[in-house]
Amino acid sequence: MKSLYYRVCLLTLVTVFVSSLFAFLLSNVYYHVKLKPFNDAKLTKMVGNLQQFSELHPEWAESYLKSSAALGYEIYLVDDQGDERFFGNPFREKDLSKADITQVLAGEPYHGVANFPNKPFITGFFDNRLSNTVGIPLQINDHQYALFLRPDTPLQFGELRIFFAMIMLLTVLFSILIFIHICAIYLIKPIHRLTEATKRIAKGRYDIELPLKRTDEIGQLAVHFTTMSHEVERAERVRQEFVANVSHEIQSPLASIQGFATALKQDTLPPHERIHYLSIIEQESRRLSLLSKQLLTLSSLDQTPHALLKKSFSLRAQLRQVVQVMTWGLTEKELSLRLELPEIFIYGNEVLLYQVWMNLVANAVKYTPAGRSITIQARIEGARCKVYVTDTGDGIVETELPFLFDRFYRGDRARDRTAGSSGLGLSIVQKIVHLHEGTVEVTSTLGEGTTFIVSLPHS
Numbered sequence: 001m002k003s004l005y006y007r008v009c010l011l012t013l014v015t016v017f018v019s020s021l022f023a024f025l026l027s028n029v030y031y032h033v034k035l036k037p038f039n040d041a042k043l044t045k046m047v048g049n050l051q052q053f054s055e056l057h058p059e060w061a062e063s064y065l066k067s068s069a070a071l072g073y074e075i076y077l078v079d080d081q082g083d084e085r086f087f088g089n090p091f092r093e094k095d096l097s098k099a100d101i102t103q104v105l106a107g108e109p110y111h112g113v114a115n116f117p118n119k120p121f122i123t124g125f126f127d128n129r130l131s132n133t134v135g136i137p138l139q140i141n142d143h144q145y146a147l148f149l150r151p152d153t154p155l156q157f158g159e160l161r162i163f164f165a166m167i168m169l170l171t172v173l174f175s176i177l178i179f180i181h182i183c184a185i186y187l188i189k190p191i192h193r194l195t196e197a198t199k200r201i202a203k204g205r206y207d208i209e210l211p212l213k214r215t216d217e218i219g220q221l222a223v224h225f226t227t228m229s230h231e232v233e234r235a236e237r238v239r240q241e242f243v244a245n246v247s248h249e250i251q252s253p254l255a256s257i258q259g260f261a262t263a264l265k266q267d268t269l270p271p272h273e274r275i276h277y278l279s280i281i282e283q284e285s286r287r288l289s290l291l292s293k294q295l296l297t298l299s300s301l302d303q304t305p306h307a308l309l310k311k312s313f314s315l316r317a318q319l320r321q322v323v324q325v326m327t328w329g330l331t332e333k334e335l336s337l338r339l340e341l342p343e344i345f346i347y348g349n350e351v352l353l354y355q356v357w358m359n360l361v362a363n364a365v366k367y368t369p370a371g372r373s374i375t376i377q378a379r380i381e382g383a384r385c386k387v388y389v390t391d392t393g394d395g396i397v398e399t400e401l402p403f404l405f406d407r408f409y410r411g412d413r414a415r416d417r418t419a420g421s422s423g424l425g426l427s428i429v430q431k432i433v434h435l436h437e438g439t440v441e442v443t444s445t446l447g448e449g450t451t452f453i454v455s456l457p458h459s
Contacts, residue, residue, distance in 0.1 A: 008188070009180055016172055025120060032118045039151075040114035043134040046073070047149040051138050054147075058140045069152070076130060076148040077138070080105050089152050093129035096148065100135070104146035110135030113150065126153055190218045194225060206233040238406060253284035313350050315378055315385065316341040322357045323376070329365045336373040344378055346385050346456055352432045353456075357387075359425040360452050364391040367450075380458055384438075387454045395446040404442055405430040429454075 050068060054061035069075050069088030076091070078084040078101055096112075104110050112133045128150075135148040190210075197208040206229050210222040260277040263269065269277075319341055323330075330337055346353070364374045372392040379386060396404070405426045433440045436456055444450040 012176055012179055016176060020172075028120065036116065037114055040111050040134060043113060043149060043151070044109065044111070044136070047134050047136050047147060050075075050149065051136055051147060054138055054140055061140050068149075072152050074128070074133075074150050074152045076133065077145055078148075079143060079145050089154070091128055091130045093131075096130040096133070100131070101146050104135040104137055104148075105144055107137050109137075110146075110148065112148075128153070187218065190214075190222065194221070197225065197229070201229055201232060204236070206230070250288065253287050256284045257281050310348050311350065312345050312347045315344045315346050315387070318350065318354055319357055319376060319378065319387075322354065322361050325358070326361050326365055329362075330374075333365065333368070333370040335365065335368055335370070338373065338375045340375070340377040340379075342378065342380075344380065344385055344458075346458065348436045348456065349432075353436070356429050356432050356454065357389075359429050360389040360454070363425065363452075364389055364393075364450075367391060367393040369393060381455075383458055384455045385458045387456075388451055389454075390449060390451040392449040395448055396442075396444040396450055397446065398444070401442055401444060405440070 050065065053064055057064070065075050065077065065087045073087075074089055074091060075087035076084065076096075077087070100110055100112075110133070112131050112135070116127070116132050130148065133148040133150040135146055138145040138147040193210060197210060200206075200208055208226070208229055210226055213219065214222065260281050264274060264277055319339070323337065323339070329335075361374075361376070368374055368391040374392070375388070375390040377388040377390075430440050433454055433456070438454060438456040440455075441453045442450065443453070
């Protein structure tokens with residue numbers, strides 16, 4: 001498998017090549033559109049000066065053409081008899097047609113530079129051929145000539161061209177090396193560290209250190225990865241605690257049932273003690289039944305999150321039904337209940353949401369001292385329907401609030417074995433609410449009470 005470092009190097013080289021190709025093509029287009037007419041006009045003016053001087057001073061014409069060629073031009077001189085002379089370096093291709101020569105001898109100028117054909121990978125400025133010239137007629141001592149001229153680019157720009165070529169080559173080379181080095185430091189190395197971190201997590205080791213000060217995508221990835229590792233560590237810890245708690249929750253009633261069942265075998269056991277032991281066995285059996293039922297509920301919710309049968313129903317009617325079921329508990333503890341329930345319809349699974357309200361109201365009744373009050377409110381806030389269940393109990397310590405919805409959390413409010421709680425009720429509430437694309441929050445003040453807030457999409 002090719003490494004990321006190899007891919008970055010290859011991608012860099014390909015990018016440089018493609019960029020250079022596009023730069024050359026665009027520069028060539030610019031030459032043909034803008035520079036070619038400009039060069040043709042400049043050469044036409046230059047060859048015009050040669051014509052004017054040679055015709056005024058025919059005795060110096062040859063020397064002047066040689067001097068001009070030495071200054072960086074290639075010159076071709078031909079007469080009507082076909083006698084030709086070259087001044088300066090030779091042309092690479094002598095492809096000038098006889099018709100073009102005849103045209104110039106007849107007095108019409110030749111613009112080979114301006115009319116040079118446009119080709120994607122050929123720049124006319126460097127194409128050293130006789131057809132890529134500018135020509136005008138020249139008359140010396142009553143003899144007609146055709147004079148053609150083009151710049152000798154190797155002579156004019158030889159050393160400068162090499163100099164700039166070296167600058168471009170070294171710039172590209174150092175740019176590639178520096179870019180690859182930067183990629184190795186700022187991209188490849190952090191990814192290697194992330195890879196090593198994933199291996200450590202796979203082995204159950206969560207003590208990882210990643211660069212968290214970077215603000216780019218790698219830094220954000222490191223932050224999210226660190227957060228994920230902490231969540232994985234917490235999930236693993238919760239899983240282990242869950243297994244231990246389930247084992248403990250099952251073991252404790254089973255031990256009680258086993259012990260009292262053994263005691264019932266005694267023939268000398270008085271009837272009232274026998275009835276007492278049977279009551280304890282019945283109570284512990286109910287605890288086991290409740291625990292298994294809630295575990296099955298959580299398991300089914302985890303496995304079938306998208307199989308909910310939803311419909312629109314009245315929230316007020318459902319909450320009133322829950323209150324009627326809890327009437328006996330409210331009366332027994334002499335709790336006052338205040339309801340603020342406008343007619344609101346929500347879209348969801350009626351059976352599961354009924355279980356949410358039953359858990360929250362039952363908790364409020366259970367943890368509110370006798371003679372106090374409970375408030376249930378529902379209202380529309382924007383596109384959400386919010387239900388508030390508020391008790392006036394002793395409140396919950398702030399440090400316990402983030403863990404209330406954890407399964408089997410060992411807090412006084414979240415799990416009270418003496419009250420017959422399994423510690424799974426709030427976990428089931430949170431799971432059901434999340435399946436309805438909602439949220440459940442809790443606020444509490446010591447000595448004043450606790451409020452559970454359920455937010456659901458409004459139908």
